[in-house]
């Protein structure tokens with residue numbers, strides 16, 4: 001048993017990954033400390049999931065109440081709808097603070113030692129923080145990520161900013177360019193347009209929402225882009241962005257052709273949100289002293305989340321979870337990886353099935369998925385020699401969605417025609433983010449498409465959209 005170490009486990013970084021790991025470690029009887037150099041809660045609670053969902057909730061209400069035609073169909077008429085920008089910003093800030101306190105209290109309540117300071121490895125069982133140090137049998141790196149800003153883009157935090165500053169909602173520019181049409185850019189486009197700003201997406205790929213299933217992206221364009229004050233350019237890079245002065249001098253954005261890198265246009269806008277992805281935050285950890293060679297900043301890990309050295313060998317006692325390992329940059333993936341790592345530490349061989357981890361974009365309406373796009377599934381089928389079946393339905397026939405007068409959207413299930421192995425599911429529509437878990441859990445349990453066919457769903461619920469897709473699966477072998 002262990003020992004001369006101060007702790008069984010030390011976690012570096014008190015974001016959602018570190019927090020989830022800490023709670024599970026205590027449950028497993030490990031003496032645990034967590035070291036935080038910034039603010040408890042990390043990106044998700046302070047600069048990510050939590051404040052962004054607060055802004056989406058408030059701005060979504062504004063959009064809803066300003067949509068007179070829609071309300072009229074429900075027999076409702078409202079007068080002039082006004083909002084206070086600062087009030088919405090305060091909601092986001094207050095929510096972050098509430099959840100930050102909840103996280104802190106849950107760790108304190110369970111006896112996790114919270115140590116403050118920036119941690120640096122001395123060796124694989126020792127870290128220093130501030131002018132102190134501590135030792136542990138196991139150390140988990142959970143240091144997360146920061147916004148990635150491409151070269152040539154100058155951030156001033158006022159007119160050219162990343163999500164870190166956008167979440168503060170300090171002003172509402174008339175016209176915002178959003179560089180990158182991934183889920184972060186899309187969510188902000190939902191907030192901005194609801195509150196009256198015009199949006200232009202700048203996307204390097206040939207089409208917007210490049211990560212989405214093609215059919216879902218088309219729907220999303222019809223529902224989330226078309227009817228709103230949004231336009232976009234594709235195949236272009238923002239190669240130079242120069243800040244302006246709010247209300248006085250515009251931001252200038254130089255656009256270059258993605259392939260030739262020739263300058264094709266210069267745009268002038270009021271503000272520019274840079275949503276071009278996230279970079280791992282592993283600087284200053286002293287990873288060289290434990291023989292880790294990061295890959296573009298990410299800590300390489302095996303499927304148990306054990307850190308690997310230059311030669312791909314496990315570094316005894318060192319683990320890495322969450323955004324810092326780059327496997328899947330989502331909050332719930334970070335904590336699920338943490339739980340799996342601790343199970344492995346305790347001698348139970350738990351490996352997280354990343355194919356079962358759902359993802360969502362919290363626009364109005366939402367988009368969610370688990371597993372592959374139809375395009376990816378078909379490519380895999382071609383490579384490995386199997387057919388792919390796709391079953392789909394729309395929200396148009398769903399009683400609950402019709403009652404809400406929110407029947408835009410669709411759901412699709414993608415599976416192997418021969419075995420029924422579930423390859424992916426995509427949902428776009430009201431509460432899609434909540435509806436994806438049935439498919440996610442089915443993948444996690446190793447269920448086949450045909451196992452879902454006879455599942456019963458309450459009427460009238462949005463879950464019947466999923467029911468309707470499942471019912472189309474063949475009853476014996478899928479086809």
Ligand code: FAD
Pocket residue numbers: 012013014015016017018035036037038039040041042043044045047048049050052117118119120142143144145163184281284285321322323324329330331332333334362
């Ligand atoms: P983090 O939450 O980044 O936490 C890392 C912590 O480590 C930080 O507190 C940092 O200060 C600390 N740290 C770093 N280095 C050191 C050191 N050397 N010593 C001590 N402490 C250190 N994900 C979702 O699943 N759903 C969403 O809706 C969602 N929305 C998002 C919206 C936005 C705008 C953004 C930016 C992200 C969003 N994400 C969302 C992604 C999510 O925030 C991240 O995947 C998640 O925060 C990763 O958790 P983590 O624990 O790995 O790292």
